[in-house]
């Protein structure tokens with residue numbers, strides 16, 4: 001057997017086509033009869049490889065550096081009209097229930113109204129972040145008068161006059177107290193830093 005035919009039979013099992021070896025290719029490693037060739041990578045592979053790198057750089061700058069909208073924010077933006085419609089329906093139903101107030105707390109506009117009313121009327125005693133001062137911390141899970149949504153609504157509406165918590169229902173109106181309650185539901189259990197120590201009974 002000539003050395004030529006030995007070489008061709010050695011490579012006979014390798015498929016032809018892009019990247020197929022010819023006897024002229026260089027073997028860069030050979031271990032246990034397994035040979036690694038230094039072939040040129042196929043174009044389709046190089047395109048996906050460099051394409052992924054270029055995409056990754058663009059992705060990084062768009063989302064990490066330039067504040068591109070993430071999937072959670074996009075979902076919330078798309079759902080906002082749905083949540084607003086649900087909140088309007090819940091309000092129209094007329095009864096203030098935990099489910100109704102929870103529905104309001106999903107509507108970003110109502111929560112924003114509540115935050116504004118909170119900033120105007122409540123921060124003197126409950127602090128700007130709700131962490132408490134003269135009044136209790138509204139961001140922990142402990143409540144003196146109960147942490148259920150409808151109970152919070154009633155406490156804000158009626159106040160706790162003998163303990164220095166004013167009644168807000170008559171002054172602000174039911175809609176605004178509902179909006180404040182919706183806002184309070186979004187800061188409940190967030191335990192802001194530097195908040196006043198818990199008072200009352202822990203609730204989940």
Ligand code: HEC
Nearest residue numbers: 121122125134135136143144145146156160163164165168
């Ligand atoms: C003049 C001070 C003051 C202002 C202003 C005030 N609060 Fe209070 N608030 C208190 C005090 C004091 C308590 C605790 C009452 C008690 O010990 O029973 C309290 C209690 C509460 C509670 C019950 C907390 C619990 O643990 O059960 C809620 C809810 C609340 N306030 C919400 C509000 C909201 C909303 C506003 C604004 C619309 C507001 N407060 C404005 C002083 C105030």
